[in-house]
Amino acid sequence: MQESFSSMIGSPLSRINLPGARRTLAAVAQFCGHLDMQKNLQTCVALIGSAAQRGAKMVFLPEASDFIPERRDQSAQQAQPLDGPFMKEIQQAAKDNSIWVSIGVHEQHTISGHPFNTNAVVSDEGVLTQVYRKLHMFDVNVKDGPRMSESQTTTRGDQITDPVDTPVGKLGLAICYDMRFPELAQQLRHRQAQVLCYPSAFTEPTGAAHWEVLLRARAIETQTYVIAAAHIGKHNSKRSSYGDAMIVDPWGSVVARCPRNSTEPAIAVGEINLEFLDKCRSDIPVFTHKRPDIFHEFAS
Ligand SMILES: O=C(O)CNC(=O)[C@H](CS)NC(=O)CCC(=O)C(=O)O
Numbered sequence: 001m002q003e004s005f006s007s008m009i010g011s012p013l014s015r016i017n018l019p020g021a022r023r024t025l026a027a028v029a030q031f032c033g034h035l036d037m038q039k040n041l042q043t044c045v046a047l048i049g050s051a052a053q054r055g056a057k058m059v060f061l062p063e064a065s066d067f068i069p070e071r072r073d074q075s076a077q078q079a080q081p082l083d084g085p086f087m088k089e090i091q092q093a094a095k096d097n098s099i100w101v102s103i104g105v106h107e108q109h110t111i112s113g114h115p116f117n118t119n120a121v122v123s124d125e126g127v128l129t130q131v132y133r134k135l136h137m138f139d140v141n142v143k144d145g146p147r148m149s150e151s152q153t154t155t156r157g158d159q160i161t162d163p164v165d166t167p168v169g170k171l172g173l174a175i176c177y178d179m180r181f182p183e184l185a186q187q188l189r190h191r192q193a194q195v196l197c198y199p200s201a202f203t204e205p206t207g208a209a210h211w212e213v214l215l216r217a218r219a220i221e222t223q224t225y226v227i228a229a230a231h232i233g234k235h236n237s238k239r240s241s242y243g244d245a246m247i248v249d250p251w252g253s254v255v256a257r258c259p260r261n262s263t264e265p266a267i268a269v270g271e272i273n274l275e276f277l278d279k280c281r282s283d284i285p286v287f288t289h290k291r292p293d294i295f296h297e298f299a300s
Pocket residue numbers: 063064067068069075117138148150176177180201202203206207
């Protein structure tokens with residue numbers, strides 16, 4: 001798996017003109033995914049197009065943008081490899097619109113049979129540039145709340161992915177439930193991330209209780225931008241998602257947000273300002289105040 005995956009990764013980074021681009025626009029997307037991959041693909045392509053039209057250099061699409069399963073067996077049935085037809089079309093749309101894309105998909109895993117929950121980054125030339133596979137499985141049983149066992153349908157990843165250079169900054173990859181694990185955000189920041197993304201399909205009860213607080217906390221404590229694309233609305237008779245896709249700045253302010261009173265596909269555009277980020281980091285230099293002598297995980 002690892003070899004075939006590596007061979008699909010291009011090396012377009014030398015071609016990005018990053019130094020002058022201290023202020024760029026990012027677009028965060030929200031829609032209601034269904035089982036039908038063709039329909040979801042059309043929605044994603046339309047969102048990529050409107051993000052580009054609004055001047056964004058990168059667009060962030062939700063976790064599981066390819067499909068939301070209705071039954072457990074459908075995850076494995078419908079999952080495609082990263083060089084399959086769904087990602088090919090996304091790559092083409094990125095290229096056609098000259099925009100970078102982060103997208104969550106079920107990534108086929110032929111060995112275990114259960115797909116990875118993957119966040120894939122595509123360059124504005126349509127090249128698959130970085131891939132992260134969700135580390136933390138959402139296996140929970142909340143009274144009157146969600147009961148989910150992601151590990152029954154999903155293979156968990158086993159590595160932290162190095163942040164990748166994009167036009168909006170050095171981007172650290174995570175997914176949804178990962179936002180409850182500050183150690184991943186800290187590690188990505190330790191590896192120089194300036195932006196973290198959490199493509200999501202949050203449940204309604206946990207979204208109402210925790211979503212915004214978690215995202216703003218991760219942004220404040222890591223002093224990075226946090227971009228969380230999200231599914232919203234009723235996917236099928238058994239499942240619905242909270243929505244509230246947003247971009248948070250390194251001070252913890254929400255700078256862009258999709259409407260929660262509509263389940264129509266939407267994007268919100270916000271500025272990523274790396275000068276502001278540097279100012280946040282120098283005003284309150286928490287990362288020079290770390291105590292690796294006490295907390296050994298950050299000793300280098
Ligand atoms: O299953 C798929 O096809 C797509 N994956 C998801 O929807 C995942 C795993 S079930 N959802 C979450 O992690 C929700 C986390 C959450 O809601 C919380 O942390 O409160």
